[in-house]
Amino acid sequence: MKSRPTKVGVAEIKHQRDLARLVDKLRKISEGVPVGVKIVASAQLEADLEVAIKAKVDFISMDGALAGTKGGAPILEDDFGLPTVFAVARAVQYLKKRGVKDRISLLSGGGYANPGQCLKALALGVDGVYLGTALLWAMTHDQVTKSIPWEPPTQLTYYSGTQKDQFNEDAAAKSLERFFDSYSEEMKLEIRALGKTSIHEVTAEDLVALDEWTSKVTKVPLVIDPRRTTEQS
Numbered sequence: 001m002k003s004r005p006t007k008v009g010v011a012e013i014k015h016q017r018d019l020a021r022l023v024d025k026l027r028k029i030s031e032g033v034p035v036g037v038k039i040v041a042s043a044q045l046e047a048d049l050e051v052a053i054k055a056k057v058d059f060i061s062m063d064g065a066l067a068g069t070k071g072g073a074p075i076l077e078d079d080f081g082l083p084t085v086f087a088v089a090r091a092v093q094y095l096k097k098r099g100v101k102d103r104i105s106l107l108s109g110g111g112y113a114n115p116g117q118c119l120k121a122l123a124l125g126v127d128g129v130y131l132g133t134a135l136l137w138a139m140t141h142d143q144v145t146k147s148i149p150w151e152p153p154t155q156l157t158y159y160s161g162t163q164k165d166q167f168n169e170d171a172a173a174k175s176l177e178r179f180f181d182s183y184s185e186e187m188k189l190e191i192r193a194l195g196k197t198s199i200h201e202v203t204a205e206d207l208v209a210l211d212e213w214t215s216k217v218t219k220v221p222l223v224i225d226p227r228r229t230t231e232q233s
Helices: 016-029 045-054 074-079 084-097 115-124 133-146 169-193 212-218
Strands: 036-040 059-063 105-109 128-130
Touching: 016 045, 036 045, 045 084, 059 084, 084 105, 084 115, 084 212, 115 128, 115 169, 133 169
Parallel strands: 036 059, 059 105, 105 128
Antiparallel strands: none
C-alpha cells in the first residue's frame, strides 16, 4: 500500500523541526527561489535565530520594536520587542558566532527614517534594510491633503481605506521614485564623506557610540574613547 504524501503548511508547524521541512519543500516547489523567515526581535532572539539556522533558510527578515503594525494592540507596539539597533547588533554577532553570516542574509526593519540610519545598520552588518512607514509618507506626499485633517493618510493607501479611490497611483509612484533617488544620493554623499568609494567599504569601524549602553551592545567604541591610529599601533 502506497503512503499518501504529507502536506506541510504553516498550520502544521507544531515544532521547530517542522520549519526545516517546510523550507525544504518551498525551495523545491520554487525551484531554488530563496526562502526565509520573518521574526520579531525579542529577548529570546538568539533562540529564534537558531531555529532559522537549523532550518537552513536563505534569509532572515527581522523587525525591531520600532517597526509599525496595522491593527495591532497598542501594548504590543509599545512594550514588546527589542529596539532595532540592539536587535541588529545581537543578530549580527550571533550569526557570526555560528559561522553562517556569509550564508544567511540578514534584513532589518523598524524605525528607519533617513539614509543615515540605514547606512549605520549596514555598517553594523545587516545585508539589507526595508522600509514601511517612510514609504507610505513618500507616496502620499502632497496627496495627504485629500485626507487630513479629518482622516489619517492611511485611508488613502490601504486597500480597505475609505478614500482609496482618490489615491493617484501614478503620482505616488513618481514621488516614491524621487524618494529613493534622494535616499541613494544622500548615502553616496555619506560614503564619500567617510573617504570610501563603495557602500561595502563602510563598516562598524566607521562608527562611534554616544552612550555606554549602545557601545556595550553594538561593540562600537564609545565616543569619548580615542581611536588608535596606525602610528600608535
